[in-house]
Amino acid sequence: MSVMPASPAHIEQIYRDHSRRVLATLIRLLxxxxxxxxxxxxxxxxxxxxxxxxxxxxxxxxxxxxxxxRRGIDQIxxxxxxxxxAHLVESDDDPSTVEADETPIDDDLLRLLFTCxxxxxxxxxxxxxxxxxxxxxxxxxxxxxxxQRPTTLAQRIVRAKRKIRDAGIPYKVPDQHELPQxxxxxxxxxxxxxxxxxxxxxxQHILDVSLVDEAIQLAExxxxxxxxxxxxxxxxxxxxxxxxxxxxxxxxxxxxxLEQQDRSLWRQKDIRLGLDWLAQALRLTPVAPYTLQxxxxxxxxxxxxxxxxxxxxxxxxxxxxxxxQPSAVITLNRAVAVAMRDSPQDGLRLLEQxxxxxxxxxxHLFHAARADLLRRAGxxxxxxxxxxxxxxxxxxxxxxxFLARQLRLLEEQLASRS
Amino acid sequence: MKYVALVYYQESxxxxxxEQEWHDLNQExxxxxxxxxxxxxxxxxxxxxxVTTATxxxxxxxxxxxxxxxxxETKEQLAGFYLLEANDLDDAIxxxxxxxxxxxxxxxxRPTRELPPKD
Numbered sequence: 001m002s003v004m005p006a007s008p009a010h011i012e013q014i015y016r017d018h019s020r021r022v023l024a025t026l027i028r029l030l031x032x033x034x035x036x037x038x039x040x041x042x043x044x045x046x047x048x049x050x051x052x053x054x055x056x057x058x059x060x061x062x063x064x065x066x067x068x069x070r071r072g073i074d075q076i077x078x079x080x081x082x083x084x085x086a087h088l089v090e091s092d093d094d095p096s097t098v099e100a101d102e103t104p105i106d107d108d109l110l111r112l113l114f115t116c117x118x119x120x121x122x123x124x125x126x127x128x129x130x131x132x133x134x135x136x137x138x139x140x141x142x143x144x145x146x147x148q149r150p151t152t153l154a155q156r157i158v159r160a161k162r163k164i165r166d167a168g169i170p171y172k173v174p175d176q177h178e179l180p181q182x183x184x185x186x187x188x189x190x191x192x193x194x195x196x197x198x199x200x201x202x203x204q205h206i207l208d209v210s211l212v213d214e215a216i217q218l219a220e221x222x223x224x225x226x227x228x229x230x231x232x233x234x235x236x237x238x239x240x241x242x243x244x245x246x247x248x249x250x251x252x253x254x255x256x257x258l259e260q261q262d263r264s265l266w267r268q269k270d271i272r273l274g275l276d277w278l279a280q281a282l283r284l285t286p287v288a289p290y291t292l293q294x295x296x297x298x299x300x301x302x303x304x305x306x307x308x309x310x311x312x313x314x315x316x317x318x319x320x321x322x323x324x325q326p327s328a329v330i331t332l333n334r335a336v337a338v339a340m341r342d343s344p345q346d347g348l349r350l351l352e353q354x355x356x357x358x359x360x361x362x363x364h365l366f367h368a369a370r371a372d373l374l375r376r377a378g379x380x381x382x383x384x385x386x387x388x389x390x391x392x393x394x395x396x397x398x399x400x401x402f403l404a405r406q407l408r409l410l411e412e413q414l415a416s417r418s
Numbered sequence: 419m420k421y422v423a424l425v426y427y428q429e430s431x432x433x434x435x436x437e438q439e440w441h442d443l444n445q446e447x448x449x450x451x452x453x454x455x456x457x458x459x460x461x462x463x464x465x466x467x468x469v470t471t472a473t474x475x476x477x478x479x480x481x482x483x484x485x486x487x488x489x490x491e492t493k494e495q496l497a498g499f500y501l502l503e504a505n506d507l508d509d510a511i512x513x514x515x516x517x518x519x520x521x522x523x524x525x526x527x528r529p530t531r532e533l534p535p536k537d
Contacts, residue, residue: 118507120507120511168421168504170509174508
């Protein structure tokens with residue numbers, strides 16, 4: 001025991017820094033999410049009682065784990081479900097011998113993340129569980145951040161935990177040969193958390209949590225635990241996108257296109273961090289999807305002005321991305337890049353090829369992109385129709401206002417012509 | 419843990435097969451069962467006759483009601499089942515993904531449940 005004094009504020013800080021690791025290990029030791037959470041709380045209550053007198057132990061994480069583990073075993077003994085957990089009680093896994101070694105604890109964090117992001121859980125459940133268990137947000141915080149009712153969200157989490165237990169979703173990091181298949185599931189959840197935060201940072205909601213920050217933190221801790229190129233690529237992508245947060249909207253909260261953003265508002269520190277992550281990613285997975293998307297974002301981030309954008313390279317990057325992940329959205333983005341590189345007409349010709357897909361036709365950004373290219377090509381009447389089409393499909397309020405403004409400008413232009 | 423893997427596919431796909439294709443698929447299933455057995459993962463299993471042979475039974479107020487056909491009309495029909503012994507869901511998913519009809523239709527994997535002890 002050290003003689004370091006332990007104020008409640010100290011202990012709170014330790015909770016913030018270590019509670020996830022303690023929880024992750026307790027889940028493995030106790031084989032039960034809910035019991036582990038209870039025991040985590042009990043271990044911290046014990047710390048609040050003992051540390052102010054005895055000082056903070058040299059290894060608080062190990063202390064909390066062994067205290068929580070002991071409480072858990074006591075409870076299992078008390079419980080009537082002794083039979084189901086008998087193997088745990090009889091094991092020679094004496095809590096006092098829990099190693100303070102960092103590595104296995106890190107492994108537990110990875111186990112927790114892979115379990116929360118397991119593809120056998122519904123996507124909404126994965127996002128909720130990851131925010132709750134990995135990021136340590138309360139159910140109320142997660143509900144507010146995801147704009148869901150707390151009761152709905154709590155139910156979703158309960159159901160997911162039940163499935164983990166009853167369906168036998170393992171608490172483990174996938175084997176090396178399974179990783180290529182399983183890692184994208186985890187990255188997808190992290191990126192979804194980021195986009196949830198990014199798409200609604202319009203300032204209307206005052207939130208006590210930033211999903212964007214949580215997502216970046218998740219990617220950074222994952223990068224430390226699992227140094228895979230695509231993890232670096234995702235971290236790069238998020239930093240580069242986030243660097244534009246002050247320029248994406250004007251004082252009135254209206255969206256500003258990339259082309260018209262005041263680039264002096266882009267946060268250089270985030271761009272540097274993004275480029276650093278990207279350099280690491282490029283060494284390992286240069287043509288993997290997140291790394292490619294980050295490469296595209298980096299082209300924008302490093303262009304001195306919109307006119308200096310290297311569209312030639314961006315088209316090539318979209319080509320590579322399309323080979324990895326053929327999708328209508330990527331084709332759409334590629335068509336816009338081609339329009340910028342060559343001419344609006346060339347972009348429009350590529351968009352025509354997408355016209356047969358039902359999925360694309362119901363996607364507002366397809367019509368918005370088409371409208372913009374038609375406007376650039378001088379076909380204002382067709383552009384007007386395309387904007388109207390986009391407006392019937394758009395859901396997000398800031399995007400709706402943006403499209404309505406574009407349409408208004410266009411109609412003014414048309415009126416002044418006639 | 420024990421899992422049931424329920425095999426579903428559109429019977430029309432099977433009907434459209436040549437005799438040779440049907441033969442090959444069956445042989446592939448036999449080889450699959452042999453492999454599962456060798457790994458100690460196979461408890462039991464059985465392919466089923468087409469859904470046109472199905473009969474649904476309900477007992478209401480002590481009366482047995484019998485109707486022609488399956489309980490629910492679905493796009494894919496139940497074609498057979500496996501009872502597997504797997505370490506966990508990941509293991510069960512791995513085993514199920516090797517069941518040949520997974521390529522034609524879908525496999526639903528579910529953990530089994532034990533009845534509570536007798537009173």
